[in-house]
Structures are given as structure tokens and as C-alpha cells.
Amino acid sequence: NAGVTQTPKFQVLKTGQSMTLQCAQDMNHNSMYWYRQDPGMGLRLIYYSASEGTTDKGEVPNGYNVSRLNKREFSLRLESAAPSQTSVYFCASSESTANSPLHFGNGTRLTVT
Amino acid sequence: AQSVTQLGSHVSVSEGALVLLRCNYSSSVPPYLFWYVQYPNQGLQLLLKYTSAATLVKGINGFEAEFKKSETSFHLTKPSAHMSDAAEYFCAVSASGGTSYGKLTFGQGTILTVHP
Numbered sequence: 001n002a003g004v005t006q007t008p009k010f011q012v013l014k015t016g017q018s019m020t021l022q023c024a025q026d027m028n029h030n031s032m033y034w035y036r037q038d039p040g041m042g043l044r045l046i047y048y049s050a051s052e053g054t055t056d057k058g059e060v061p062n063g064y065n066v067s068r069l070n071k072r073e074f075s076l077r078l079e080s081a082a083p084s085q086t087s088v089y090f091c092a093s094s095e096s097t098a099n100s101p102l103h104f105g106n107g108t109r110l111t112v113t
Numbered sequence: 114a115q116s117v118t119q120l121g122s123h124v125s126v127s128e129g130a131l132v133l134l135r136c137n138y139s140s141s142v143p144p145y146l147f148w149y150v151q152y153p154n155q156g157l158q159l160l161l162k163y164t165s166a167a168t169l170v171k172g173i174n175g176f177e178a179e180f181k182k183s184e185t186s187f188h189l190t191k192p193s194a195h196m197s198d199a200a201e202y203f204c205a206v207s208a209s210g211g212t213s214y215g216k217l218t219f220g221q222g223t224i225l226t227v228h229p
Contacts, residue, residue, distance in 0.1 A: 004156070040122065041221060042117075042220050043219040045216055048216060058216065090156055099145045099164040101162055102157070104156030104157045104158070106155055
């Protein structure tokens, strides 16, 4: 059982380049999320999708866009990467109730030079 | 609005000693509370969750946490630390109503080191 799969695992970009982080889940969850993790700051929500066809901004959406391609897949796009976007990015999914835990992928480590 | 504060970014214990990781929260509505663990180069895994059914919650790997409303706390404990418990631990809060589900607010994390 794969759970939540993220690709790529590592990426190095130059300032101004673009890229898309891919995420897929096989647990039939309605809700999916993108978080970024920075040292000493915990995880911060970038965007989330409560269900297929809907997306909403989280705490730190600037510089990012998302697409909920179908129920399984939720991608995160950086149109013009900046050094401040150097981080570890986690995708997660959950059932659509407030007490449902998040299931996380293993993360994408992104460096922008 | 909701927030989480984890007291102590680093905690060090000896193998076999008590583990205590502190978490205080604020929430305008009754909260759901979670503890997650992150091992190096991995995603977060759920340790336990509080959903108002019982104030003392037991999780995996011998961890437990007690919800204290009067103290707005949800501290994580384990009676006897094991070397394999070395990891980073995150406390998180979710509002119980409306469309806030899944929009967890995380604490800053506490790195647990276990010495032989």
C-alpha cells in the first residue's frame, strides 16, 4: 500500500525557474494538502483541497499555485522560484472530518539558488 | 484562530528515563489535538489524537498524552525512553467545526535525543 507518493524527492532550481511538485494518494481521500517545513517553524499550510474540483489558500500561499487534477492527484507549482522557497515540501491527505489525521508523503527537498 | 506552542526545541533524556514533551494550545472552539513523529528524511506519522472521547489518550510505541482544558495543554509522555524514540515530535491543533478539518496548525517541533 503506497499511501501518499511525492515526486521528485530532491530538486535544485535557479532563481526564476519553474517546476511542479507531484503528489498522488491511493487511500480514496477527499482532502489533500501541501505544507512546507522550515527549521524552527514547524509545518505551514500552503494550499489545500477539500474535495475534487476545489482548492483554497492556506497560511503561506504567495508564490505558489495548485491543481487538483482528480481525486488522487494534487500538484504544487512554483512559477518563478525564489531563494525564500527553499524548503521541504510535504503533501498530505485525509478523510473529510475534523478529527481525521493527515497521512503524509516523504517530502520533496527543494533548494533554490 | 488557533495556535500551538511547544516548549523546548530540544529535549535530551537517557535511555530508560521519562520522556515529557510539552504542548500548549489556543483555540476559539473545542479543539482536536494531535501528536506526530518525524524520523529523519521521512514524512510525519500520527502518534495519537485527542477527539474529546477521553482526556488520557494512548498512542503507538508506548506514548500517551493528557488533555487538560484548564491548562490548555496536551503534553506527550512515555515512561521509559528507548533509543528508537529519537526523532522530532510535532503537536498540532485542528478546529472542531466548520470547514477547518485537516487544516492543522503545527507547533515548532521538539527534537528528542536519547542517550545510552
